[in-house]
Every structure is written in C-alpha cells, then in structure tokens.
Amino acid sequence: xxxxxxxxxxxxxxxxxxxxxxxxxxxxxxATASYAITAEALEDHFGARSHxxxxxxxxxxxxxxxxxxxxxxxxxxxxxxxxxxxxxxFRFAV
Numbered sequence: 001x002x003x004x005x006x007x008x009x010x011x012x013x014x015x016x017x018x019x020x021x022x023x024x025x026x027x028x029x030x031a032t033a034s035y036a037i038t039a040e041a042l043e044d045h046f047g048a049r050s051h052x053x054x055x056x057x058x059x060x061x062x063x064x065x066x067x068x069x070x071x072x073x074x075x076x077x078x079x080x081x082x083x084x085x086x087x088x089x090f091r092f093a094v
Contacts (some may be wrong), residue, residue, distance in 0.1 A: 003076045004029055008068045011059055013037075015053035021084065022060055026071070033081035035071045046091040069093070 006028055020039040027033065039056055042048035046067070048059035060067060062089035067085065070093045074083050 003079060004074050006075055008071070011055060018051075020051050022056055026075075028075055028081055031081060033075075035075075035083045035085065036088065037067055037071075037085040038087065041085055041087040041090055044087045066090075066093075 006015065006026060008024070008026050011025060013024045015021075015035065016023055020038075021036040022042070023034055023036040025032065025034055028092065037060065039048065039051045039053070042056050043051075043060045046059040046063040048054045070085060070089055071083065073093070074080075
C-alpha cells in the first residue's frame with residue numbers, strides 16, 4: 001500500500017499510564033490511525049523532566065514538528081496504521 005496522505009490533527013495527546021506513553025490520532029490515506037511516543041523517547045530526546053503526564057505533554061508540544069516528522073517517516077516505511085515511536089527511532093532520524 002502506498003501512503004498518499006498523512007494528516008496530523010493539532011489535538012492534545014492522550015496519556016497512557018499503563019504504557020508510559022502519549023498517543024495521538026492521525027489520518028493515513030483517509031483512514032483513522034494513531035501513533036504513540038514513549039516516555040523514554042520524550043525524556044531522552046526532548047527534555048521531558050519525568051514520566052508524569054504534564055512533563056511528557058510539555059516536551060511533546062515543544063517538539064511536535066520533529067516528532068511528527070519521524071512518525072511520518074515510519075508510517076511511510078511500514079504502511080502501518082498504528083505505530084509506537086521509541087527512543088531509537090530518534091537516534092537515527094534525519
């Protein structure tokens with residue numbers, strides 16, 4: 001499947017305490033999809049001070065463009081509709 005369109009709505013992410021991640025909606029080729037970013041990635045690469053929701057959301061909002069750029073790359077590489085961004089995805093991001 002070819003990815004033709006990826007739209008990131010400017011909604012606030014949802015905190016998932018079980019996974020220590022933030023989850024965001026996205027539209028991939030017109031279909032509802034989602035992506036998550038781990039607390040570890042937000043701490044390692046975007047300055048989140050802790051695993052608390054407030055700290056993670058602050059780091060996410062401050063670096064949303066960079067995070068969405070890497071999410072876009074992963075959606076395009078995998079053609080998946082649900083992805084999780086881990087710290088390693090940002091180590092090698094262009």
